[in-house]
Amino acid sequence: MLVNGQSPRCSKIAMLEVMPLRSLLCCLALVAAPFALAQSVPDSVEGHRAAAKAAAGKDLSGLYAAACPEPAPAGAAAGRGGRGPRPAPPREEWYAEPAKVFDNLYFLGTKVHEAWAVTTSDGIIIIDTLYSYAGEPEIIEGLKKLGLDPKNIKYVVVSHGHGDHHAAAKMLQDEFHPHLIMGPADWDLVERDTRNPMPKRDMIAADGEKLKLGDTTLTLYITPGHTPSTISTLVAVKDNGRAHLAAEWGGTALSPATPIPMLEAYIKSAQRFRDVAVGAGADVIITNHTAFDGALAKIAALKQRKPGDPNPYVVGKQTVQRYLTVAEECGKAMLVEAKARQ
Numbered sequence: 001m002l003v004n005g006q007s008p009r010c011s012k013i014a015m016l017e018v019m020p021l022r023s024l025l026c027c028l029a030l031v032a033a034p035f036a037l038a039q040s041v042p043d044s045v046e047g048h049r050a051a052a053k054a055a056a057g058k059d060l061s062g063l064y065a066a067a068c069p070e071p072a073p074a075g076a077a078a079g080r081g082g083r084g085p086r087p088a089p090p091r092e093e094w095y096a097e098p099a100k101v102f103d104n105l106y107f108l109g110t111k112v113h114e115a116w117a118v119t120t121s122d123g124i125i126i127i128d129t130l131y132s133y134a135g136e137p138e139i140i141e142g143l144k145k146l147g148l149d150p151k152n153i154k155y156v157v158v159s160h161g162h163g164d165h166h167a168a169a170k171m172l173q174d175e176f177h178p179h180l181i182m183g184p185a186d187w188d189l190v191e192r193d194t195r196n197p198m199p200k201r202d203m204i205a206a207d208g209e210k211l212k213l214g215d216t217t218l219t220l221y222i223t224p225g226h227t228p229s230t231i232s233t234l235v236a237v238k239d240n241g242r243a244h245l246a247a248e249w250g251g252t253a254l255s256p257a258t259p260i261p262m263l264e265a266y267i268k269s270a271q272r273f274r275d276v277a278v279g280a281g282a283d284v285i286i287t288n289h290t291a292f293d294g295a296l297a298k299i300a301a302l303k304q305r306k307p308g309d310p311n312p313y314v315v316g317k318q319t320v321q322r323y324l325t326v327a328e329e330c331g332k333a334m335l336v337e338a339k340a341r342q
């Protein structure tokens, strides 16, 4: 069941290092990716921010905003704030329709947060569970609207222990009794969370673990940084029968309050998950906040898709590489900033 999750193959970046100059230029021209020059990034806040911004382009500007936040104005409150149970905002502010994205992957998110259903020959795996107010309308009703039966939920993978991703897990556990999987230290985080319903402790993800259900395998990587044991996931998907590989970077946002050891871990995790994902051929990005990758625009485009049109979710390996380069460079910018504050 468990495999060692070390970087499996030679990464694109490693290949570029040993290429003759002519091939390198040719390759860069084909890829047209400014992030490929990231090796010469000056180790400064401005240098890393510029590299992250270049890698983000327009399509990943939401990711850049979350991982490279500007320093908060003096006197602004830090941290996640708030006490007591989290209130539910009006439905019209957050409700989004569910959508089929691949043959075996379904969007069950709100306008802001994302949950996913992976369908297999032996049941359903849910990735992330939204705030509790959205669990019933988006996940349970969403599955039914898509013609799927929530009773077939066998596993729920929670990317990390923040309320916007774990809060509806308890409801799913109580109603459908799936196995609930989280990273080891994120179980502790959830059990300290007083604002959201607390699920029963269940399965602990191991780094590189293969979660196999029927004909489908997800690979889970422990990628600390946003939280101590964030899970990032690779999901094998099919588009009209054609195989693709989706990558989800499980925890994204950084802030001036992120401690230095967590920033150091985040950088290593981003580098490693980039090598793993690109090395494994990931050409699809899925996220858990719609802003990171313009998910709502992609889902709107899917609705207009005609037979033979490309799937807007198939973004290619270079975009997967750019995505995780944004994370890495933002982590480095935040680290230089944090060290300067010491």
Ligand SMILES: [Zn+2]
Pocket (backbone or CB within 6 Å): 160, 162, 226, 251, 252
């Ligand atoms: Zn979070």
